[in-house]
Amino acid sequence: MHLDSHDKQTPTEQLQINKNQSFHQSIGHAISGVWLVVKKERNMRFHILVAVIVIVVGLWLGIGRSDWLWIAVAIFSVITAEFLNTIVESIVDLVVGKSYHRLAKTAKDVAAASTLVAALFAVVIGLIIFEPYIRFILSKH
Numbered sequence: 711m712h713l714d715s716h717d718k719q720t721p722t723e724q725l726q727i728n729k730n731q732s733f734h735q736s737i738g739h740a741i742s743g744v745w746l747v748v749k750k751e752r753n754m755r756f757h758i759l760v761a762v763i764v765i766v767v768g769l770w771l772g773i774g775r776s777d778w779l780w781i782a783v784a785i786f787s788v789i790t791a792e793f794l795n796t797i798v799e800s801i802v803d804l805v806v807g808k809s810y811h812r813l814a815k816t817a818k819d820v821a822a823a824s825t826l827v828a829a830l831f832a833v834v835i836g837l838i839i840f841e842p843y844i845r846f847i848l849s850k851h
């Protein structure tokens with residue numbers, strides 16, 4: 711997925727390239743970065759949906775503090791990897807444009823691999839935390 715559409719500014723958008731002048735301005739741009747990834751990256755929306763489901767199930771089961779800590783680590787690892795993946799994609803597209811380049815492929819594939827590894831880490835954390843509950847529920851049936 712490319713963020714090309716973000717490059718086409720609407721007339722109301724300011725074409726700022728100088729440094730942010732205030733903390734408020736920095737936070738505003740950071741939040742618009744978060745919104746941009748959520749809006750444009752289907753995978754990010756999927757990660758958020760899974761995170762919400764895990765949080766709801768965790769609340770329902772009443773899991774402990776240390777379990778929440780690991781779930782927080784897993785969720786933030788996946789989200790951070792997805793942000794880095796989007797950064798790499800954007801920079802690669804900026805550098806090579808529409809042309810094919812072997813190093814562009816390497817950069818994008820390795821960036822995608824980092825998200826995959828983070829997602830697998832999250833699945834392992836989820837299995838370790840929820841396995842006793844799943845086993846208990848299955849033993850009741």
Ligand SMILES: Nc1ncnc2c1ncn2[C@@H]1O[C@H](COP(=O)(O)OP(=O)(O)OP(=O)(O)O)[C@@H](O)[C@H]1O
Pocket residue numbers: 711712753795799806807808809810811812814815818819822
């Ligand atoms: N300029 C390029 N040169 C060589 N290979 C490319 C280039 N652009 C993309 N690719 C290859 O095509 C794949 C898909 O490109 P795309 O830009 O859609 O990646 P993607 O956005 O990482 O996919 P996803 O949204 O699933 O993460 C990349 O993983 C890479 O293997």
